[in-house]
Amino acid sequence: MKNSLFILLTLLIVSCAQPQKQVSKTAILITDANIIDVVKGTVLERQHIVIDSGKIKRISDTIENPEGYLTKINATGKYLIPGLAEMHAHIPQPTSSSKERIEEVLFLYLSNGITTIRGMLGHPYHLELREKAKASNIQSPRIYTSSPSLNGNSIKTKEEAINKITAYQKEGYDFLKIHPGITLEVFDQLVKTANEVGIPFSGHVPVDVGIRHAIESKYASIDHIDGFLEGLVPDSENVNPEDNGFFGYNFTPLADESKIDELVQFANNNNIWIVPTQSLFERWFAPISAEELLQDPEMKYMPASTLQNWKQRKAQYTEDNPNFNEAQWQQFNTIRRKLLKKLSGGNKILLGSDAPQLFNVPGFSIHHEINGMAEAGLTPLEILQSGTINPARFFDQEDTFGQIKEGLEADIVLLDSNPLENSKALMQVFGVILQGKLITKEMIDKKLQEIAQNASKN
DSSP states (O other): OHHHHHHHHHHHHHHHHSOOOOOOTTOEEEEEEEEEETTTTEEEEEEEEEEETTEEEEEESOOSOGGGOSEEEEOTTOEEEEOEEEEEEOOOOTTTSOHHHHHHHHHHHHHTTEEEEEESSOOHHHHHHHHHHHTTSSSOOEEEEEEEEEOTTTOOSHHHHHHHHHHHHHHTOSEEEEOTTOOHHHHHHHHHHHHHHTOOEEEOOOTTTOHHHHHHTTOSEEETTTTTTGGGSOGGGOOOGGGOOGGGGGGGGGOOGGGHHHHHHHHHHTTOEEEOOHHIIIIISSSSOHHHHTTSGGGGGSOHHHHHHHHHHHHHHTTTOTTOOHHHHHHHHHHHHHHHHHHHTTTOBOOOOOBTSTTOOTTTHHHHHHHHHHHTTOOHHHHHHHTTHHHHHHTTOTTTSSSOOTTSBOOEEEESSOTTTOGGGGGOEEEEEETTEEEEHHHHHHHHHHHHHHHTTO
């Protein structure tokens, strides 16, 4: 009996002396985090998350051997969301920007928690960037890229449409970008060829096409809510469609708002996603002065030459435009907000600000967009979904990103406060995890300072 007791005690001592289970040296442990469920709109409190090899390996309210992790993040009081998507982004092209500047723009998106971008004016170089980002060879959000622009000058005939669309699909672009000016005959050929070769199309609604035919043609997304205001003008007005002005502004007094429900339902029935880019219409095409916009702190990240160009172009569309007046703009923007609110009922809204367009600095402009969506009546959850789970659904990538869930890619944003209570919390970035790699607030601030210094020289 004594011998048995001695052996048992010896085994216990040896067992206790054994080292803890080996933890991967590349693993990251996040402790005591509040996880936002972007589908349900709830908070899972005080969770521990294990990340390794770019994936979310485990989420639990308990954790074994926390001492074994070389990298630990104390997330007490923090809120975790999946990385945001900017669904109407522009990546600079090498013909006008240096390699260094292009990479700075990609970081500006990341600094605001944007881990996916949909580039809306493609270039062959963007295909290279997409693969480099995928392989973590550059510090960049996940990239989806459009083809070069399809417009009234680039495809004037049906034959040109067939040739370019077939080529763009073979070259590996994710989708086609449609711009204004395409005739109805050429547009229909574009749609036919795109369906045959298997490539989606998104963007503007050419005047000759019109919103209802565009919807019937199954755009993957209609951006800017383009064509919708024109679609509210009764046929009895006998307008010349070419006189619509900036996204239908000239037709504002003729718009019949009673048609909104029917038009929105038509879009929903045809599974059309919408990228509002509302900030474009509340900053560029709006009665706010360039001088006031230039005071925004993020302007220091843009070269002086760009800011001067923005100022001049804004004047052309507002101050120097005899058709522009604040009263009509107020009515125009009110209709846009009503359309956005109604369209959000179909849960087909995608977050996108059209950066860098006039006074929309990459990354930072998403917060102006969020503010515009909130002013239109969208809830914090609807706004959050538009930048997380909705883009994942749009790309059919729910098993890859869009939620904080075991098995998905570890693209995560740590916030200081709860974005379900106030969307402004999305501005309070404590850190970003991109493909399982941590970018701390200190690293973000240091890089932003470098970008500002470089911009001041140009």
